[in-house]
Amino acid sequence: MSAASPTGFVSDWDQDGLDTDEMVVNMGPQHPATHGVLRVELRTDGEVVRAARPHIGYLHRCFEKHCENVDYPGVMPYADRMDYCAAMGNTLGFALTVEKLCGIEVSPYVQTVRVIMAELQRIASHTIAVGTYTMDIGAFTPFLHLIRDREKILDLFEWTCGARLLYNYNWVGGVSHDLPDGFIRATRDFLREFETVTFPELLDLIIHNRIFVRRLSHVGVCSPELAISYDLTGPNLRGSGIARDLRKDFPYSGYESYDFDVCVGTGQYGPKGSCFERNWVRVVEMRESAKILHQALDRLEKTEKADVHEKVPKRVKPPKGEIYFRSEAPRGQLGYYLVSDGNINPYRVKVKSPCFTAMSVFHHLAKGMLIADVIALIGSLDIVLGEIDR
Amino acid sequence: MDATYDYLVWLFPAAAQWPSWLVTLVITALPALACFTFMSLGPLVYVYAERKVAGFMQDRLGPMRVGPYGLLQTVADTVKLLFKEAIFPRKVDRKLFVLAPILVNVGAFMPFVVIPWGARLQPADLNVGVFYVSAIAALSTVGIIMAGWASNNKYALFGAMRSAAQIVSYEIPSLLIILVPVMLVGSLSLLDITQAQAGGLQNWLLFRYFPIMPVAFVCFFVTGLAETNRAPFDIPEAESELVAGFHTEYSGFFFAMFFMAEYTEMFVFSAVAAVLFLGGYLAPHPALQQVGPVAMGWFWLWFKAWSLMFVMMWLRWTLPRSRVDQLMYIAWKVLLPIALVLVVLVGGLVLIPATANGFPWDRYVAWPLTLLLVGFLTLVMIRALRWDKGRARELALPAGGAAPARQVAR
Numbered sequence: 001m002s003a004a005s006p007t008g009f010v011s012d013w014d015q016d017g018l019d020t021d022e023m024v025v026n027m028g029p030q031h032p033a034t035h036g037v038l039r040v041e042l043r044t045d046g047e048v049v050r051a052a053r054p055h056i057g058y059l060h061r062c063f064e065k066h067c068e069n070v071d072y073p074g075v076m077p078y079a080d081r082m083d084y085c086a087a088m089g090n091t092l093g094f095a096l097t098v099e100k101l102c103g104i105e106v107s108p109y110v111q112t113v114r115v116i117m118a119e120l121q122r123i124a125s126h127t128i129a130v131g132t133y134t135m136d137i138g139a140f141t142p143f144l145h146l147i148r149d150r151e152k153i154l155d156l157f158e159w160t161c162g163a164r165l166l167y168n169y170n171w172v173g174g175v176s177h178d179l180p181d182g183f184i185r186a187t188r189d190f191l192r193e194f195e196t197v198t199f200p201e202l203l204d205l206i207i208h209n210r211i212f213v214r215r216l217s218h219v220g221v222c223s224p225e226l227a228i229s230y231d232l233t234g235p236n237l238r239g240s241g242i243a244r245d246l247r248k249d250f251p252y253s254g255y256e257s258y259d260f261d262v263c264v265g266t267g268q269y270g271p272k273g274s275c276f277e278r279n280w281v282r283v284v285e286m287r288e289s290a291k292i293l294h295q296a297l298d299r300l301e302k303t304e305k306a307d308v309h310e311k312v313p314k315r316v317k318p319p320k321g322e323i324y325f326r327s328e329a330p331r332g333q334l335g336y337y338l339v340s341d342g343n344i345n346p347y348r349v350k351v352k353s354p355c356f357t358a359m360s361v362f363h364h365l366a367k368g369m370l371i372a373d374v375i376a377l378i379g380s381l382d383i384v385l386g387e388i389d390r
Numbered sequence: 391m392d393a394t395y396d397y398l399v400w401l402f403p404a405a406a407q408w409p410s411w412l413v414t415l416v417i418t419a420l421p422a423l424a425c426f427t428f429m430s431l432g433p434l435v436y437v438y439a440e441r442k443v444a445g446f447m448q449d450r451l452g453p454m455r456v457g458p459y460g461l462l463q464t465v466a467d468t469v470k471l472l473f474k475e476a477i478f479p480r481k482v483d484r485k486l487f488v489l490a491p492i493l494v495n496v497g498a499f500m501p502f503v504v505i506p507w508g509a510r511l512q513p514a515d516l517n518v519g520v521f522y523v524s525a526i527a528a529l530s531t532v533g534i535i536m537a538g539w540a541s542n543n544k545y546a547l548f549g550a551m552r553s554a555a556q557i558v559s560y561e562i563p564s565l566l567i568i569l570v571p572v573m574l575v576g577s578l579s580l581l582d583i584t585q586a587q588a589g590g591l592q593n594w595l596l597f598r599y600f601p602i603m604p605v606a607f608v609c610f611f612v613t614g615l616a617e618t619n620r621a622p623f624d625i626p627e628a629e630s631e632l633v634a635g636f637h638t639e640y641s642g643f644f645f646a647m648f649f650m651a652e653y654t655e656m657f658v659f660s661a662v663a664a665v666l667f668l669g670g671y672l673a674p675h676p677a678l679q680q681v682g683p684v685a686m687g688w689f690w691l692w693f694k695a696w697s698l699m700f701v702m703m704w705l706r707w708t709l710p711r712s713r714v715d716q717l718m719y720i721a722w723k724v725l726l727p728i729a730l731v732l733v734v735l736v737g738g739l740v741l742i743p744a745t746a747n748g749f750p751w752d753r754y755v756a757w758p759l760t761l762l763l764v765g766f767l768t769l770v771m772i773r774a775l776r777w778d779k780g781r782a783r784e785l786a787l788p789a790g791g792a793a794p795a796r797q798v799a800r
Contacts, residue, residue: 370715
């Protein structure tokens, strides 16, 4: 086999010259710790990984092609299914993209509702990310503690729109259902429990655990330069110490009026950009999301209730043109490139997926690691294969 | 043997007239049968306990469906595993593949031969008891490597190699620490070691040479965690890294045998640690050694072993897994120096007549301090439990009355 492989980047991958003491291991697509149907081809020398090549595409569902054949509201359920751990973020991005193209301006009430949903979803998504990460490292208990709180968020979602995983909640020009009566108080109850119980417990139980820190604090260090050159976004980028958050830098949906901090890796236990730092950013982001939620709930009480379907057009028919819009999904910058030819269905939809770019740095960081660290690296990049493959 | 003979004659006076071959057969087979039954059925209870402990720690109930409080869950699981097909992948080495779980079980079961459950309740009192336990328990490593190799699976091989490296490394500090109680007592027999601790709590080896023996006990416990492949040292079967490690390819009853061996090893290790440091079958106070006509030795050893097993479960559901290199670091750079220092220290102190039976303050400091610590920990646990319940009540009824019932369509 020649060095020039279809994927191009693995010039050091030469199976003809495979030494007898090296072994090729297929990790995945059915493996408990690859977070979905990711296949990683590892060339191992004992426990040390000499080279790692990720293979993606096992969950490819033709999202972008599907979009060309349905109308704009019809894209929403498909967008839900990209990053199934954070469906609200996906649909919010798409709704904002189409609204920008159509020139629709939603009411402040709807904006606040959207922010509440997006931030609840961010907490839910990060509980999954952090929880499964601790499980990758071998601790099972924090995962279940976090899942317990995620269930409460899903209860809130179900109460609002009837779905627990894929909501079809954000519509072009509004949201599908208004918040039910009592939602604000129920959310406050949840936040109180999350902030007073689960979050401190999480920090005590696992995040500052000595074994956990020692496992991760010097592993998979991604320098800021490397992170930028591979286009890491979201918590992965912020873990390297770069304070880049679209909610702050290019605010949308009224994020500019909320007071919150952009969490970055602090380098408290080791170099910035390590697996620990990426995970740490997710942990503290949950707290920041709770902060935003408190403000949004206060605002919701003061804002006059508006019809959430007020601006929803009967037929979404954007003018001819193209647009690129990105928003800060829980896993990073989610960008939609949309071409409209003036019809009711998009001419072309292209998604810039944060997990896909996160995966691209994997082979670089995985080289020379131990097998256990490869698992830690995959988990710390927090990939969702539904979004990588689309 | 003699004890078994006496029991036999006590039960069946006619046995005194039996031919000698029959007597030999019976007194050999009976303890073996008893031990084997105890060991085979033990994992049912251990697994149930483990799942309940895990549920307790993870804010859930654990098994609740099969039988009252899920008591029959493990029985149902065993029946399922017994009747499931044992799949042999095409390229496995069938002979070794079958032999491996047997060897692992031999390594797990055989140490029972020398564990004393009472002054005369011991299948065989070998004069090299501790040595025998370490030697025979290492057999299961061979079984694990064999399983990894015969499976013809890369993950299994990884698991096997990790297991070999781990157990071989941890055997060394483990054996050195075992030397400490052996030096104190001057015998390798587990019965002798137990009886040297007679007279109540203050005579347990754990409380001799106050700061030294507790350290030895903790180190021994850590090596035990590593040798039984328990978290945080469960890297040979690290599920998130190696799928299931060395038993990836096993199914049905062969898998159940590995499972059985793992839990039996846990119990054996706990029992041996109890014998070496916690007085074995001896009660904390001599008055508790016998309740009426019933000798309670078996209960005390069982109780001590279970307490240690609970700690092992506790650790498993609390701690993350350590990495291979960190594991080796702990073995070679932390435990081994400590073990060497302990051996030299205790070896020297035993030679000085004034300290041959411990420091003078042991009697007054060590075990009251330990009791205080245990009491404190119990209190903390009880308070945590009560706090949990109070918190649940408080959260269920927030200030300003309960939140309106959510209308969730199910």
